[in-house]
Amino acid sequence: MSENILKFSMNRCTSVEPVDETTLKSVCRLTDTFTSACVEILVRLPDLEIVAVQGQFHHEWRQLSDPNEVLQKVLGVRVGSGMLKIIKGLMGDAEDLDQLTYMVEECCHGIILALTRDILIKAPVNQEGKLEFFSKMVRDNIRLYNRCAAFAPGTRLTQGIEPPQ
Amino acid sequence: MLKFARNKLVGVARKNDDVLSIHGVLDDDIYSVEVDLCVGIKDLTFLSIEGKWHRWTTPECPRAIEFLQEAQGFCIDETIDGKIHKIVGRKACRHFANLLIECCYAAREAARVVGWEAAKEDQPDLALKDFVAAKAAAPGETAQQKSASAEQRGAPEKSADTPIIQAQQEKSKPDPLESQKGAAGCVIDLHVHTFPASPCSSASEDQLIQEARRIGLNGICLTDHNHVWSAAQVEDLRQKHGFLILRGNEITTDQGDMLVFGLEKDIKGIVKLQDLKEEVARAEGFIIAAHPFRGFLTFGAGELGLTPERAAQRALFQWVDAIEVMNGKVTVKENNLAASVAAKLGLPATGGSDAHDMTEVGCYATRFSTPIQTEAELIAALKSGDYLAVPFRQEKELFHSSYVEKETV
Missing domain, CATH: 3.30.390 (Enolase-like; domain 1)
Known part of the structure; x- marks a missing residue:
């Protein structure tokens, strides 16, 4: 075998x-x-x-x-x-x-x-722009909060965002 | 021209007598990931897992790799897809979860091949088809697993012997409709989930009722997923808490979730909305489209130009009596779209928290102009159309802060 x-x-x-x-x-x-x-x-x-x-x-x-x-x-x-x-x-x-x-x-x-x-194709290329872009994405679609490692509490993308009730 | 393509490739080799080695690749327009998984042949348990990113989107995506280890020890049984979605999908990344589910499928099939090859040592002429059929017919562990997982999926039933009202409370029984006193109309949260009737909820009925009382609601409706509360259970809760508790049911249909009132039938599985409507009409009940635009406006879907005029044409609206336009689990934009559609169609609009946690109850509710004390009165009031969806907690906070302000001045 x-x-x-x-x-x-x-x-x-x-x-x-x-x-x-x-x-x-x-x-x-x-x-x-x-x-x-x-x-x-x-x-x-x-x-x-x-x-x-x-x-x-x-x-x-x-x-x-x-x-x-x-x-x-x-x-x-x-x-x-x-x-x-x-x-x-x-x-x-x-x-x-x-x-x-x-x-x-x-x-x-x-x-x-x-x-x-x-x-996603509209996301900026530079790091700072990306952080802002994806952070806004979570803010606009709060259901994304804590839906994966990237959007978990404590990451740069969820800083300053209140968890959904 | 293609707008999107996703390719997934999985191969399973036998690493040694006891272990299968699975290699999976997912590559699409957005993501490129790989997984190497080792699984025990005997019990199909995850022995090791390693992941690798090639392409990703957010600057935080690479964090997902460490959370893959939480899948160590998972067993590929009937519940595996759910576990992977819940643990890997939520804590790590849904695309790793997607690939891992493919790896599990491939591992299960490879284990079948390994079993067949072993059986052929005694029966060289044994066809794969016959081997599979014989395995399926053999009772044993699989059936037990099936039963165990079915139990896990279903909501634990309440024991009929459970004393809901404690003797101590019997001594000083509060007035069940105390919360209604002094109110010309009433405010009721029409959409609440309790545990264990709704396994997705984290709050017991007692916790939710206490919180609803505390914040000043006049009543709540228990609308657990495909679960029917008995009238006796609800009456006991009313007596125990001195609070208006009504019964409803959130039923999943082919057109989404519906809040149903006045139908005692225990409906399981997914039903056609049209069939449900007929049942509800026969029972002279009431049916509300729950969060009809949940998730409609996320990502690119929100940019597709879904106007209220277009949204109002959705077939589901011809089968409902009202639309939930304030739901605590959707975005403001999605609630606003529901409100526009309700206005366009001339359908009554309701509010409900969709609470799955104690702190959520009452964030939205429905204000009726008449007092309600029974289910019959609730249905009559719903049919009258004389009510408003209200952001209850927000109103309370505003009232409280303006009161404090006045007092301070």
């Missing part, structure tokens, strides 16, 4: 592109030792509602009769706060659906990150 040969490998890619001025398409593709799957959602701006969804799922031993039937349950869900609970709840918690559900979530995260990128 060679120690260097992988027992399992996976590659997951999520990409987001505009379809038109008010629609974004997010696609998540998974290829691993056992799985070949793809989920695609269309999200309408500005309210970020999922307006179309489709997918394929092939697995070594898991059989999904019709992944598209399950996927249609997330139509109308809004990409944003609280979406994970809603998506999981609508798609169900059957083990066979774990990956399909996760891929819908990844598509949604892709949308959020694509929009986040548009903001």
Whole structure:
């Protein structure tokens, strides 16, 4: 037995592109030792509602009769706060659906990150400007306070910011 | 042209007889991180974890690395994703957490391969599919884990035998509606969460009620997540504290969270808003869209030009009776958008703290023009539309400071 040969490998890619001025398409593709799957959602701006969804799922031993039937349950869900609970709840918690559900979530995260990128690109390059930029981000979106190591109390980014009640 | 792309690559090798070695890479337009994780094959427990940044955003992001160590000892079971989100995502970085979840998935699948290879030594013709099916059919530890994690997820139930009213308190029972005396109308916090009924809350019902009394609210509604309080429990609390306690429920639907009054049904899981509306209508209850724009205006999403006119077109508003326009857990901008939409649609507007901690109760509330003493009266008052959302604590502070000022002069 060679120690260097992988027992399992996976590659997951999520990409987001505009379809038109008010629609974004997010696609998540998974290829691993056992799985070949793809989920695609269309999200309408500005309210970020999922307006179309489709997918394929092939697995070594898991059989999904019709992944598209399950996927249609997330139509109308809004990409944003609280979406994970809603998506999981609508798609169900059957083990066979774990990956399909996760891929819908990844598509949604892709949308959020694509929009986040548009903001982050405006961050100043110099250190002082960056501190001010991200500190303002926390001030404007107080929910970010203490949401990660960077925005924890005591960091330079949260100095002078009152914790949310 | 792509607006964003994220690639994740995970490989799992067998380091030795007992350990799996997992290497994960996440690389996207914004972040680039790596994780090296060692996991015990037998119990899938984290033995070591190392992280590395290549690209990040804020000057403080590198601090996340040290907090990855808090995941040491984690076991890859049914609760692992939640633990990673909570500990790694919140204390370190959500992008490391995201990659770590992929590593756990890969480790679980690799352990399956290792198990199958071992089984094949005795049964050379054993197909992977058959091995997996046999494992799934075998009862044992997995089932126990399932049951344990299900217990952890659910709210601990109150014992029916728990004496809510202590004998000592029986002696001098306060008037349950003492808080209503002398008030022409009343101010009620319509949105409050208690522990353990809402596992996300840190305050017991007693703590919240005492604080609500102290700050001068006339009553509160217990609106725990998908949890139904019995009328007897609430009556006991009323008697115990001499304070108006009413029942509601915060139910998660496909269109977000809804505050529901007058529906005793114990709803679990996620329901379609339209179905919920029909149930509530049958029960002659009332349904309020809770924090309808929570998170709408963060990051780039806030710059997409979501106008009140456009926001008012959201399908959910056709199924609700009112809109919560003052919620203690959202930003002022998000509350303002909700208020604009309510005004545009001519829907009544309510306020509630969404308190999950004692200090939060009453930050926002609803001022009714008539006194309310029962659930039936609450629903009637809600249906009348004769009320206002108010920043209760702020008003109290202003009143107090102007009173102190006058006294000093």
